[in-house]
Each structure stands twice: as C-alpha cells, then as structure tokens.
Amino acid sequence: MYDIAIIGAGPSGLFAGFEAGMLGLKAVIIDTLPYAGGQCSALYPEKPIYDIPAIPAIKAEDLTHNLLKQIEKFNHTFELNTFVENYIKQQDDTFIINTVQNKSAKIIQARTIIIAIGGGSFGPNRPPLENIENFEEKSVFYMINNKEKFRGKNVVIAGGGDSAVDWAILLSELANVSIVHRRNKFRAHESSLKELDELIASNKVTLHAPYQMKSLNGEGNILHSIELENINDNTTKTVDADYLLPFFGLSMEIGPIKNWGLEFDEKHIKVDYSTMMTNISGIFAIGDIASYKGKLKLILCGFSEAAIACYSVRSFLNPEKAFHFEYSTTTFNK
Amino acid sequence: MYDIAIIGAGPSGLFAGFEAGMLGLKAVIIDTLPYAGGQCSALYPEKPIYDIPAIPAIKAEDLTHNLLKQIEKFNHTFELNTFVENYIKQQDDTFIINTVQNKSAKIIQARTIIIAIGGGSFGPNRPPLENIENFEEKSVFYMINNKEKFRGKNVVIAGGGDSAVDWAILLSELANVSIVHRRNKFRAHESSLKELDELIASNKVTLHAPYQMKSLNGEGNILHSIELENINDNTTKTVDADYLLPFFGLSMEIGPIKNWGLEFDEKHIKVDYSTMMTNISGIFAIGDIASYKGKLKLILCGFSEAAIACYSVRSFLNPEKAFHFEYSTTTFNK
Numbered sequence: 001m002y003d004i005a006i007i008g009a010g011p012s013g014l015f016a017g018f019e020a021g022m023l024g025l026k027a028v029i030i031d032t033l034p035y036a037g038g039q040c041s042a043l044y045p046e047k048p049i050y051d052i053p054a055i056p057a058i059k060a061e062d063l064t065h066n067l068l069k070q071i072e073k074f075n076h077t078f079e080l081n082t083f084v085e086n087y088i089k090q091q092d093d094t095f096i097i098n099t100v101q102n103k104s105a106k107i108i109q110a111r112t113i114i115i116a117i118g119g120g121s122f123g124p125n126r127p128p129l130e131n132i133e134n135f136e137e138k139s140v141f142y143m144i145n146n147k148e149k150f151r152g153k154n155v156v157i158a159g160g161g162d163s164a165v166d167w168a169i170l171l172s173e174l175a176n177v178s179i180v181h182r183r184n185k186f187r188a189h190e191s192s193l194k195e196l197d198e199l200i201a202s203n204k205v206t207l208h209a210p211y212q213m214k215s216l217n218g219e220g221n222i223l224h225s226i227e228l229e230n231i232n233d234n235t236t237k238t239v240d241a242d243y244l245l246p247f248f249g250l251s252m253e254i255g256p257i258k259n260w261g262l263e264f265d266e267k268h269i270k271v272d273y274s275t276m277m278t279n280i281s282g283i284f285a286i287g288d289i290a291s292y293k294g295k296l297k298l299i300l301c302g303f304s305e306a307a308i309a310c311y312s313v314r315s316f317l318n319p320e321k322a323f324h325f326e327y328s329t330t331t332f333n334k
Numbered sequence: 335m336y337d338i339a340i341i342g343a344g345p346s347g348l349f350a351g352f353e354a355g356m357l358g359l360k361a362v363i364i365d366t367l368p369y370a371g372g373q374c375s376a377l378y379p380e381k382p383i384y385d386i387p388a389i390p391a392i393k394a395e396d397l398t399h400n401l402l403k404q405i406e407k408f409n410h411t412f413e414l415n416t417f418v419e420n421y422i423k424q425q426d427d428t429f430i431i432n433t434v435q436n437k438s439a440k441i442i443q444a445r446t447i448i449i450a451i452g453g454g455s456f457g458p459n460r461p462p463l464e465n466i467e468n469f470e471e472k473s474v475f476y477m478i479n480n481k482e483k484f485r486g487k488n489v490v491i492a493g494g495g496d497s498a499v500d501w502a503i504l505l506s507e508l509a510n511v512s513i514v515h516r517r518n519k520f521r522a523h524e525s526s527l528k529e530l531d532e533l534i535a536s537n538k539v540t541l542h543a544p545y546q547m548k549s550l551n552g553e554g555n556i557l558h559s560i561e562l563e564n565i566n567d568n569t570t571k572t573v574d575a576d577y578l579l580p581f582f583g584l585s586m587e588i589g590p591i592k593n594w595g596l597e598f599d600e601k602h603i604k605v606d607y608s609t610m611m612t613n614i615s616g617i618f619a620i621g622d623i624a625s626y627k628g629k630l631k632l633i634l635c636g637f638s639e640a641a642i643a644c645y646s647v648r649s650f651l652n653p654e655k656a657f658h659f660e661y662s663t664t665t666f667n668k
Contacts, residue, residue: 015387022385024524051356052388053349053637054400066388073525273607274628294608296641303387304638307630 002028002077004313005097005110007084007257010038012287012302013116014067019310021074025317028077028108030084030099032121037064042122043250053300063299079108083121085256087113093282112313115262115269115278115285116306119252127158127246129216139223140216140244150175154240156226158213159247162188165196167245172199178206178239180213182231208239216244254289265291276309282316284309336362336411338647339431339444341418341591344372346621346636347450348401353644355408359651362411362442364418364433366455371398373452377477377584381500384523387634397633413442419590421447427616446647449603449612449619450640453586461492461580463550473557474550474578484509488574490560492547493581496522499530501579506533512540512573514547516565542573550578588623599625610643616650618643 004020006013009031020027035041040060048057058066081101088096097108124142126132132140144167151174157164160181165188168179179196186193199205210231217238218224226241254267263270263279268291271277276284286309287302295301314323338354340347343365354361369375374383374394382391392400415435422430431442458476460466466474478501485508491498494515499522502513513530520527533539544565551572552558560575588601597604597613602625605611610618620643621636629635648657 011387018385018387022523022525050404051352053345053352053634054386054392054397054404055388056400056404058388063388066390070384070388070390274626292608294642294646296638296645298638298641300387300634301638301641304630304632304635307385307632307634308628311630312628 001094002026002108002110003317004028004112004114004310005030005095005108006114006116007031008038008116008118008287008289009033009036009078009080010116010118010287010302011040011063011067011299012118012306013038013114014064014071015303016114016116016286016306016310017071017074017076018067019307020313021071021076023310023314025310025314026076027074028079028110030079030082030097030108032081032083034081036068036078036080037061038118040064049299051298051300079106082106083255087260089282095282111282111317113283114276114306114309114313115257115283115289116287116302117254117257118288119267120254120289121252122250123253124246125248125251127213127248129213131216135216135218135221135223135244138221139218139242140246142246144245147171147174150243152176153242154178155243155245156180156239156241157245157247160186160188161247161249162192163247164188165192167247168205169195169199172204177204178208180208180211180226180228182210182212184209206239208237211237213244268295274308275312276305277312277316284312335428336360336442336444337651338362338446338448338644339364339429339442340448340450341365342372342450342452342621342623343367343370343412343414344450344452344621344636345374345397345401345633346452346640347372347448348398348405349637350448350450350620350640350644351405351408351410352401353641354647355405355410357644357648359644359648360410361408362413362444364413364416364431364442366415366417368415370402370412370414371395373584374398377458378497380478380481381497382504383633385632385634413440416440417589421594423616429616445616445651447617448610448640448643448647449591449617449623450621450636451588451591452622453584453601454588454623455586458580459582459585461547461582463547465550469550469552469555469557469578472555473552473576474580476580478579481505481508484577486510487576488512489577489579490514490573490575491579491581493583494520494522495581495583496526497581498522499526501581502539503529503533506538511538512542514545514560514562515541515543516546518543540573542571545571547578602629608642609646610639611646611650618646 003025004027006016006029009029017027045061047060083100085098094111099106153175155175155177157168158180171177200207211228214227214229225238227238229236269285271285271290273292278285286305288297337359338361340350340363343363351361375398379395381394417434419432428445433440487509489509489511491502492514505511534541545562548561548563559572561572563570603619605619605624607626612619620639622631
C-alpha cells in the first residue's frame, strides 16, 4: 500500500516523487513507457531546454537524469511498461488501481493518486481513412516487430519522416515496397535520403509523390489495394497492397483515465489551484494535464504543482495533524 | 522607462528577470543589498539546498550564480544598494518609484512593478542573553561564510528548525557539535531529521534537549562555555563552547512598502493566484512575500509565480493582443 500512486514519469511526476520523499510519503511511479522521462525521453531527448530555473541550458534527457538522481535516495517503486485502466475506491477510501503490465493484469494499491500524464500516453497518429480500424493488426501496422511476414509481399509505406524512409530502405530487401508521401521532399537523415533515392532510381522502391491515401480496399481484415490521390491535380490511381505501414508520428491519448469520472476542461483535468485536487477526493492532477485559472504549461510550473499536490496529500492523509515548518523555504501557509 | 521594476534580487526576483526577458520585456532589478541573491547570498551562501528541481544539491551562492548566468543575455539593469521608498502613479498609469541609493534620491520609472522582497530586508533574531553582543562576530555567528574556522572546535548550535538541523549535520563532519533546543522535537525536513537522529545515536552530535541557554561565559569576545537550563526541572549544566551559532530565525522588515496601500494578510501581500496581481492595478507580488490560498514558501514555487507574474504583465501591457503559444512548454492557458 503506497501513500501516493503517481501516474506519469515525466518531469512533473518525477518531481512529485521527490516532494513525496521529502515529506516522508511512500510513492509508486507508473508509466506506459519502458523508461522514465515522458516526452523529454521519448520525443526530444537531445533538445536543449532553457527555462528550467537556475539551469541556463540542459538537454531533455539530462533533465530526466538529474530528476532521477534527485529522487534516488527515496527508493520509490517504478512500474514501467504499465497501462493504467481503472480504479476501485475501497471502503477505507484507499484505491485499487487496475493496470496492465506485459499483457498481464497487475493491481497497485495506494491511498492517493497524482495524475501527471502530460498530454497522455503516446500512440501512433492514424491516417484519416474511413475503415482503417478493420485492417489494423492484420494488414495495417504502426510499428514493426517482425519484418519476415512482409517477405515477397506488396508493402505500402506512408509518410515522409525518418521512420517511413528507414523502413522503406530496410524492407526493400525482402518486399515489394512503395512509398506514399504528400510532398516531393522527405524529412530524414541525409544519408538515408541518398540511399532511398538510389533505391527509387533502381526501381527497388516505387515512389508515389505528391500523393495521399484516399481509401483502403479489401475483404474483412485483408487489404488488397489502396486508392491514392494526386495532391496537385486530384487524379487517382490504385496500387496493390497486402500491407500498409503508416508513419505519421505519435499522438497523445489520455486513455482510460477519461472515463474515471474526472471533471475535464476540454482535454485537461480541472483542479483546485490551492491543492491540485480534482473533483474526486484523493485524486490530484499536476503538470500539462492539469487545468486551473492562469495555468501555464511550463515544466517549472509543473514542479511547483508537484510540491503543492504532495503537501496537500500529506494534509489529506493526516487531517487531524497540523504541520508547522518554521524555515522560510518550507513553510506551508494556509 | 522599464516594462517591469522588480523589487528584490532573490531567487524569485532574478527568475522574474529571466521570464521577463523571454517575453521581450525590459526589466530593472532593485535590491537593498549590495549584491544579488537575497537570503541565499546574505544568510546562507554555503548552505546546500536540496529541493531545486533537477538540481540534486546546490549551495545557495551557486543557485544565485546560476540564476545570474541564466539572465545575463537579457542585459537587465541592476540597481543595488537601493532602498525603495514610495511610488507615484502617473496619469498614463506608469509608475515613478522614489528610491534612495548611496544616500541620494534616485527615480526609477516603470510600467509595472513586481514585488519580490521575500520577508523584507532582514536581520537574525538574537537569543535573549545578556552579554551576547560582546561575542558577536568573534565567537557568535548568525550566518556562516566559511565553515573551516570551526574545524576541531567545540561548536554549540542553538535552535530547532531546518538551519539548526542542517548546520549540525554539516559541521558534524569537522567539529565537535552539540545542539541545544527548548523542545525534544525539531521542525525540519523528515529526511534531515532522520540523519540527525543517526548522528546523535552514534555520538557524532550531542543533543541537549529540552534545554535553553542561560548565560555565556568567556573572556573579552572569546567564548569558553555556555550554561544551559533544563526546561522541565530548571537544573543547569555547563557545556564547553568555542563557538555559538544561534538559529532562531530572522526578523524581517517590510519597510516603506507597508504604506503603499497594498492589501496585507498579516505580513504577506495578498495576490490573485492566477495573475499574481495585488489589489493595486499594475503591481504584482511573488515569492515569500506573496499570499494566496495554498501558498507554499518554497523557492521552486517562487519560480513558478515569477513566470505567472511575467505572463500577466505581458497581457496587462498588451490588453488588445492575444498571445498564442502552440509549443507545450510555453502555452499560456486562459
């Protein structure tokens, strides 16, 4: 039984772990990713950040590293690769949180919950094609675990970034690859672009540009072909396709937490600014997912919200007890 | 004419300078001290701070140094050794601030004011011991600039807050430390208390509690011993002491700002939490001097308040203009 289950291991969640430790609270930090850091690790590890107070410049991955170092001594539990599903509030007001870890159910018990999920968990951007869900996991894949299944098949790759270009190069060795892109220019590493150009020139990869996908044709979950539309003149053509691999980047999804009964302000969870508590007693929210009047989506504000939430949790768990801190950097005003 | 006059060059004031610069606002930073850093520079330059996000440990003077480095590029003006007296609001809603610098009057003009004066200008609370002034600056110190002078000496620390506890821990490495406190319980961070307990258990720090100091014994300004009195039974004992370090907090004075017509909540200036604006239009307050429901007196919260205040100033100065920031670390929610 943890004092706090922190959902999200981004900067706000990690710093909530620090403040929890400082206040003698035992925390578990949960994330869908296999590593801590949230966006900082997943999306822009090498991007320098300039507005962390007293750190003139720091790479996002180093920010994560420093936060992890700062909370090390508290020995909090990390539950990574873990998807939060729903919660059950027990009669004693503690929470049972149902999660999925490595495809197995896992129960986490905590007295309070701090939601620090930023923009949500990461998932692939779906192209806007009417019936695409029907084909997913059979003919349409957003990530590739085993390329052997593509051997000798017609594989259409859609997208213009590194993932699209790299997979086109890799799969051209074993499949009949074509690549569809809205523009004539790709955004990828120079060396990969050169390689792709050579593969196109030698007919090992077929280029469809500037084209976009218009519709998927098939039976059941088996794809047969894709109708493409020229961006400039709207003419269409149909290409054979056993598989479609769309690489349109990642989007963020709030996921099952949407259905927890929390009060939302568009895509953000409403909190009481003075405690960071949501409309559900014992559940708090901080960082980019939290919303209150005047809220700024800055990492440094997430840090402050993490502190406010942890002080609130401590008072929430000890309603009878008055906490006094005389020292100027730790006073808790009422 | 500055966009913002920031009164107070402590961490909150300095970081307000950073956020102002990021938003293209021209700032002047005013302080009564001859250097930047506020309490961090004046009272505990060598004290390590552990709760600055993503900085596992930093000496207070280095925190100041880093903040100064971070705002360097904005070339803000510093007016140090400068005492703010009063202000005149002009017909165009800008402020004339009357100050005293090196005993001469100096006028500073600004469109808005951010008050970041912490507890005000400050001095240490003296314990009520008859002849303590005789020993000050030789055997009695209220702040510590160089801990080396205590090496191998008998050092008595008096007080029960974070400063007393932290310095007892720190000096136990090099001096013969005892700690005198009126109560049996200390008011400090949980983790520091645990460390102190361990030092006491292993005889690396001697605890005298519940005791208070009754008299200082020595010759001239050289301390020899301190007489202690048990709070419960009034028995006395004498402990050897080369140095006495009393940490009974600070008395701070807000000074002339008290008479500006600002709404106070005891000794703190009331602000709207969502903008950090006071009851006077165009005057904002942040950091330890600011008060709103749920306010925590933590440096990291002052940083967040600095950001909120500067975004508010920008909107205040550009009431017609809508500001949009799409990027997640700079979005300004309404």
